[in-house]
Amino acid sequence: MAADSPREQWATRVGFIFAAVGSAVGLGNIWRFPFQVGQEGGAAFLLIYLLFIVLIGFPAMLVEFVVGRHTKRNPVGALKRIGGGVWQYVGWIFIATGFVILSYYSVVAGWTIRYTLLGLQDGYLGDAAEAEAQFVTLASGLDAILFHAIFMAIVIAIVAVGIQRGIELAVKVIVPAIVVITVGLAIYAATLAGAGDAYSYYLSPEWGTIAAEWQSILPAAAGQAFFTLSLGMGVMITYASYLDEDRNLAEDGAIIIGFDTAIAFVTGLIVFPILFTAGVDPADPGAGAIFVSLAAAFGDLTLGWLIGAVFFGTVAIAALSSAISLMEVVVSYVVDERDVDRATAALVIGGAIFLLGIPSAYDLVLLDLFDLFADQILLVFGGLLLMILVSWSLSELAVDELERGIGDLGSLGPVWIWTVRLLVVLVLIIALVLGILDYYEFLTTDFADWL
Incomplete structure (x- = not known):
């Protein structure tokens, strides 16, 4: 895009907030969050996750907001403008992260469409073994590739239309629908026989679990916090690049995080009562666990x-809002830096993402291979480098940009910067190291067995 070319902006504040909430409220909340809670010890994981959202997620989101709004560019263009030198290549980590995540994210989203149709056909199987066999059949092979293609086609169509007429219009319908349906499902779940035991499991942390399992819980919680808030992917940089300069970024960030965390929390109030009522173990690991367990429970x-x-229809809708944001990160780079028209960029990028997603649709082990690499390594690594750059080298610029639309922050500006410099950076370093070790273990066990 030429330097003097007009850049599209959000038509309304509500449009931006809904788009950011829609990006955050997706498969990270409704698919990944419940099986992460179950896999990592129930309420113990929930507690650490909520702490990370407040202490890590909010300060980090503000960093991405100020970078995006200040530069009015995609992640590559933004890092090139404010960092230059080798820092401009950090933007490519964000592009790569969004690209990889959407490739398998679309496959999982395709499962949600398939399971929605399965429910309408009264096709859920109550026996756990039969439900697992059914999932393996539906979640891999030609069936999975077909629904992966359907989902990506919808995403391409919305992103190709543009910010106001495509993304903003879509999320203004999607986000309110998600809120209404999840609240309704949570009320229904509260009436089930297993709700009491489920709430105890979900809401009463066992401190011994935290002490014994912190090496697993910490990287999982950090990765989940970044994943569910769409941090480390370039989404918030890109979305903030379409903002006016008078927007209160702190207020908008608090609203977005509040919505996102509430939906994730309410999802737990839906999923665990259903699982406990049906006598299904919530600790079953793996990307497909929530599909197998819930389908058996619904049966x-x-x-x-x-x-x-x-339920699965709601997950599909939520997945769409997040997928749109991931696609926009890559498309905005091509539009901004390569001067390609939006429709062509969306079609070509979407087609490439679809092709990369075929291995994940072919076999679940390959999906785990992509998921763990993107979630616990790429996403955290990119976020860590951005936090270091902004908090240590560009702190004055960051505080000045945050004050636009807010006013003088006084002592709050340095508090924010030092929180990012010390707490956010330290947690991300620890999470990255543990994530690399976890990924190595996966490569030498599950993936090695698959080979």
Whole structure:
């Protein structure tokens, strides 16, 4: 895009907030969050996750906001403008992260469409073994590739239209629908027989679990916090690049995080009562665990086919809002830096992402290979480098940009910067090291066995 070319902006504040909330409220909340909670010890993981959202997620989100709004560019253009030198290549980490995540994210989103249709056909199987066999059949091979293609086609169409007429219009419908349906499902779940035991598991942390499992819980919670808030992917940099300079970034960030965390929390209030009522173990690991466990649970519930179709339909809608944001990160780079028209960029980039996603649709082990690499390494690494650059080299610029639309921050500016310099950076370094060790273990066990 030429330097003097007009750049599209959000038509309304609500449009931006809904787009950012829509990016955050997606598969990270409704697919990944429940199986992460189950896999990492229930309420113990929830507690650490909530702490990370407040202490790590909010300060980090403000960093991405100020970079995006100040530069009015995609992650590559933004880092080139404020960092120059080798820092401009850090933007490529964000582009690569969004590209890789969307490739397998679309596959999982395709599963949600397939399971929505399965529910409408009253096709959930109450037996856990049969439900697992059904999932393996539906989640890999030609069936999975077909629904992966359908989902990516929808994403391409929305992003190709543009910011106001495409993304903003879509999220103004999607986000309110997600809120209404999840609240309704949580009320229904509270009436189930297993709700009491589920709430105890979900809301009462066992301190011994935290002490014994912190090496697993910490990187998982940090990765989940970044994943669910769309940090480390360049999404918030890109979305903030379409903002006016008078926007209160801190207020908008608090609203976005509040919505996102509330939806994730409420999702737990839906999923765990259903699992406990059906006698399904919530600790079953793996990307497909929530599909197998919930499908088996819905198969045992009265009107389970209907509740399941509504639930998986909601997940599909949420996945769409997040996928749009991931696609926009890559498309904005091509539009800004390569002067390619938006429709062409969306079609070519979307096609390439679809092709990269085929291995994940072919085999679940390959999906885990992409997921763990993107979530615990790429995402955290890119976020860490950005936090270091802004907090240590560009602190005055960051505080000045944050004060636009807010006014003089006084002592709060240095508090924010030092929180990023010390707490955020330290936690991300620890999470990255533990994430690399976890990924190495996966490569030498599950992936090695697959080979």
